[in-house]
Amino acid sequence: MTQERDEIAVVGAGLAGCLLACFLARRGHRVALYERRPDPRAGTSERGRSINLALSERGLDALRRVGLDEQVTVDALPMRGRMVHPVLGEPNFQSYSVAGDRAINSISRGALNNALLAAAVKLPGVRVAFDHRLVGLDPAAGTMTFETPQGTVTAGAQVVLGTDGAGSAVRGQLLQHGLLTESVDFLDYGYKELTIPPLGGEFALEPGTLHIWPRGTSMMIALPNPDRSFTCTLFWPTHGTASFASLSSPAAIERHFAQHYPDLLSLAPDLVDDYRNNPVGVLGTVRCDPWQVDGRVGLLGDAAHAIVPFYGQGANCAFEDVVELDRCLDERADDWSAALPLFQQRRQDNAEAIAQMALANFVEMRDKVGSPVYRTRKRIEHALERALPGRYVSQYEMVSFSTVPYAQVRRRVRRQYQVLGVVAAGVVAAVAGVAVAFGRGRRG
Known part of the structure; x- marks a missing residue:
């Protein structure tokens, strides 16, 4: 001993x-x-x-x-925002910070x-x-x-x-x-790692962003590596008709990705092999x-x-x-x-x-980041940060780019939303009042 x-x-x-x-x-x-x-x-x-x-x-x-x-x-590789990949159409970039100069680091x-x-x-x-x-x-x-x-x-x-x-x-x-x-408390979701190798010796995707494919019931992200590859992580339910358990054959795997992640197939030549052989991790x-x-x-x-x-x-x-x-x-x-x-x-x-x-x-990454409503909300949030520097700060900024205690972040965000709610209600009331007055004027 x-x-x-x-x-x-x-x-x-x-x-x-x-x-x-x-x-x-x-x-x-x-x-x-x-x-x-x-x-x-x-x-x-x-x-x-x-x-x-x-x-x-x-x-x-x-x-x-x-x-x-x-x-x-x-x-480490800096990522200054999310690059959101829809099923159809071009990816759109969403900056993490109002000035676009702050980054999280892929390592x-x-x-x-x-x-x-x-x-x-x-x-x-x-x-x-x-x-x-x-x-x-x-x-x-x-x-x-x-x-x-x-x-x-x-x-x-x-x-x-x-x-x-x-x-x-x-x-x-x-x-x-x-x-x-x-x-x-385990989620009914697991994760599986996939890889996008370098393309012609260079990054196959923009390396300065965290890439995300939000699909509602599933989601995939990709982070850049110094060797110019990307490490992808697919999040999906572990059981059910649309889950890791539902795909087994190479043909089924290719069909699924062709339907839900069509831009990935040409970038990940080992996709089927990775999918079939990499383990499913648990989340909790x-x-x-x-x-x-x-x-x-x-x-x-x-x-x-x-x-x-x-x-x-x-x-x-x-x-x-x-x-x-x-x-x-x-x-x-x-x-x-x-x-x-x-x-x-x-x-x-x-x-x-x-x-x-x-x-x-x-929920935000899986369900919301691809929606026009979400993008509009983020634009408004960044506008408020520019108009009220230091007084209005988004949750993401405080969590990722400060050392403000997490519990304090939650309390401050709740107060900010309460103030915004009051302001929004006042704007709505003012607009309604103007509309009523305008209507009366027309009738008169």
């Missing part, structure tokens, strides 16, 4: 875990980073599981604080993870153990049991932090001990309470509050968790028993706010 009681154990060397190790090492803590997978820098990613990330201001802010923003985003999850991992292991006091799958945890003692290729090993730590994703083993252990409650929202136990075990990121990906905020939110925990440690002089409860108190409402906004944005 390895006894390292002065270490902070971070279980999960994904995005949040690696960044957390960097923040903790900067504070002078010794960090043990445990990961169930082999070293990802030495292998290849699992087929169909490399969903690109949309890194925006919250994530960039976290990276800046440890001097990693430029280093780890060197291959490979694997590339970002590898860069953060490399940055973490370079820091003094950080060690990493791969092929360590957590199978046991004594929360009171801080003792962990891992299965490894060499057999079962145990290790101890001063504090255990779970950053091991939506299927968190740390959360599962706390659940087994009866120390938290958990709910997982994870909630649990509490996020920590006695200041000895805590959860961050998806391990505490996984969300659906439709606002592009999963990684950004997890990085913001790391920033907030660092702030709580500052305020509580690295007293974990005080910092972890404070962290949950400050972040739980914000996590719930972005979870709800992400679910709502799925």
Whole structure:
């Protein structure tokens, strides 16, 4: 048994875990980073599981604080809006910001993870153990049991932090001990990855946008990659007559895409092979309470509050968790028993706010972005932002291009809509009054 009681154990060397190790090492803590997978820098990613990330201001802010923003985003590609592809007709561009100058950044999850991992292991006091799958945890003692290729090993730590994703083993252990409650709400939609390769050595589509094919009951998006390919993600129900389960033969797959995504067939020569062989991933929202136990075990990121990906905020939110925990440690002089409860108190409402906004944005992307009514509403919204700078700010701008707390964003948006409703009602009443007066004048 390895006894390292002065270490902070971070279980999960994904995005949040690696960044957390960097923040903790900067504070002078010794960090043990445990990961169930082999070293990802030495292998290849699992087929169909490399969903690109949309890194925006919250994530960039976290990276800046440890001097990693430029280093780890060197291959990120800025996307300044959506390019909406209808079934018929030309695609139309919808800017994310009123001035058209702000962008979210397409970046490979694997590339970002590898860069953060490399940055973490370079820091003094950080060690990493791969092929360590957590199978046991004594929360009171801080003792962990891992299965490894060499057999079962145990290790101890001063504090255990779970950053091991939506299927968190740390959360599962706390659940087994009866120390938290958990709910997982799955969508009846899944996702499948497809690929658009380079065309003649160049991007087959405009690379400065997030491409979206809204189809009501389904949706596909495409994000650019540095190798000039696009990673596409198809979202569709998992069961029923119009679902992933309803297509099996190559001919049926081609017919479906020819009908619903006609511009894709000529751009994706491996479409049928990708569709038939790439797995269908699940989508859901994870909630649990509490996020920590006695200041000895805590959860961050998806391990505490996984969300659906439709606002592009999963990684950004997890990085913001790391920033907030660092702030709580500052305020509580690295007293974990005080910092972890404070962290949950400050972040739980914000996590719930972005979870709800992400679910709502799925409906917007799937059903609304292609409609003339939606485009008119966005034009009005941008006009208001130009006319009332700083006083009227769209929800998307606040979520993606600021660090305003998510719960505060929701409250401000509700107030803005209430004011707009009053103004709109006044305009309607004024127009009606003019019409009545005009009618009376004509009759007179």
